[in-house]
Amino acid sequence: MKEEWISQFIDDELTLDEKIAFVGTVHEDGPFREECLDLLRQEKRLREPPSRDVPMPALSPRPRRSLLSFRPLQWALVLLVAGVALVLARNLSPPAKEANVPYRFVVYQPGADRVEIAGTFTGWDRVSLKRSGNSGYWEIVLSLPPVEHRYSYVIDGERTMSDPTVPGRERDDFGGENSIIPPGGMA
Amino acid sequence: MGDFGSFYLRHRKELFHYLLRMTGDAALSEDLLQESFTRFLDRYGREDPTLPLLFTIARNALFDHWRKRRPLPSGDWSGETGGENPEEGVIVREEARAVLRALGTLPEDERDLLSLAVTGGLSYREIAAVSGLSEGNIKVRIHRARRKLRDLLREE
Numbered sequence: 001m002k003e004e005w006i007s008q009f010i011d012d013e014l015t016l017d018e019k020i021a022f023v024g025t026v027h028e029d030g031p032f033r034e035e036c037l038d039l040l041r042q043e044k045r046l047r048e049p050p051s052r053d054v055p056m057p058a059l060s061p062r063p064r065r066s067l068l069s070f071r072p073l074q075w076a077l078v079l080l081v082a083g084v085a086l087v088l089a090r091n092l093s094p095p096a097k098e099a100n101v102p103y104r105f106v107v108y109q110p111g112a113d114r115v116e117i118a119g120t121f122t123g124w125d126r127v128s129l130k131r132s133g134n135s136g137y138w139e140i141v142l143s144l145p146p147v148e149h150r151y152s153y154v155i156d157g158e159r160t161m162s163d164p165t166v167p168g169r170e171r172d173d174f175g176g177e178n179s180i181i182p183p184g185g186m187a
Numbered sequence: 188m189g190d191f192g193s194f195y196l197r198h199r200k201e202l203f204h205y206l207l208r209m210t211g212d213a214a215l216s217e218d219l220l221q222e223s224f225t226r227f228l229d230r231y232g233r234e235d236p237t238l239p240l241l242f243t244i245a246r247n248a249l250f251d252h253w254r255k256r257r258p259l260p261s262g263d264w265s266g267e268t269g270g271e272n273p274e275e276g277v278i279v280r281e282e283a284r285a286v287l288r289a290l291g292t293l294p295e296d297e298r299d300l301l302s303l304a305v306t307g308g309l310s311y312r313e314i315a316a317v318s319g320l321s322e323g324n325i326k327v328r329i330h331r332a333r334r335k336l337r338d339l340l341r342e343e
Contacts, residue, residue, distance in 0.1 A: 003330060004326040004327055004329075004330040006330065006333075007304075007326065007329050007330035007333055008311075008326060008330075010333075011304050011311065011329070013310070013311050013326070038337060039333055039334075039337060042333070042336065042337050042340065043305070043333075045282075045286055045340075046286055046301075046305050046336070047305050047307075048280070048282070048283060048286075049200070049204055049280070049283075050204055050207045050208065050279055050280060050283040050286070050287055051203075051204070051207060051213060051277045051278060051279050051280060051283070052278065052280060053277045053278065054199060054200045054203045054204075054277070055199075055203065055217040055220065055277055056199065057217060057220060057221035057224075058221075154196065157196065158193060158196055158197060159193065160192050160193070160196070172192070176192045
């Protein structure tokens with residue numbers, strides 16, 4: 001009897017003939033059966049997700065370039081630009097911070113069990129929308145600064161879609177589309 | 188987001204938990220998760236993404252990280268969440284910490300193969316392709332890892 005059959009059984013890697021031999025051995029061999037049960041119980045612990053949350057980092061397909069790879073001339077240019085920026089920053093007074101305004105996001109998804117929104121204003125973390133009764137609409141009101149926002153909806157944790165009510169769109173890094181709301185919201 | 192967006196949403200959880208099982212460090216796993224998907228996009232674009240390729244890239248990113256940081260302190264496998272403030276990051280489930288600690292004491296190759304098998308989605312054939320080992324070798328090593336893990340968890 002091959003001991004590895006226990007792991008192959010757990011991982012669903014046995015052929016049909018091996019399954020027949022495996023089940024026969026489980027019936028006939030007590031210690032083998034106990035080992036199977038031990039490892040199956042262990043597998044339940046092992047396959048439990050180690051964390052409840054899973055981060056959703058923002059991704060960029062653009063090649064990143066290390067500053068360490070810059071040549072001396074490029075470093076000089078970087079320092080020059082930084083110096084000019086510093087002078088300008090000192091001479092300019094900081095812009096007055098504008099107050100947040102409420103943005104209402106509504107989407108029609110009657111067949112969904114869960115609808116979320118992810119955008120620049122959530123750091124691309126997903127935030128759940130609330131179902132609006134039995135209407136099939138989902139909605140959320142967020143208090144956001146009156147600047148340009150980019151976002152998309154996530155349906156049942158798997159499928160993403162842009163906001164069909166917003167004309168502004170852009171291709172995202174994954175071949176899909178994000179919606180764009182201009183500063184101050186939609187007219 | 189199209190195909191790659193769906194691929195990302197569907198598999199980031201599996202990849203993150205594989206990395207967490209390999210490192211025991213949530214903050215590092217998050218960095219490697221981002222690095223893996225970014226490398227994928229940079230090198231292969233968004234067309235026809237596959238799980239074995241994603242895991243190959245993630246393992247390379249992880250081994251690159253380890254090569255730069257070696258040697259790892261032997262007693263540093265606490266299963267604790269990374270970062271100074273656990274409230275700010277992903278929280279490792281209390282009941283999973285013993286399993287992560289036990290995984291951390293397995294030889295690296297056995298921890299790798301077992302983590303690939305239990306994280307889901309990869310067959311032995313795909314694990315063989317990802318690891319460069321034969322399927323026969325995979326069967327033996329994964330089972331050996333499971334038995335060692337059982338002994339380690341009994342000692343907890």
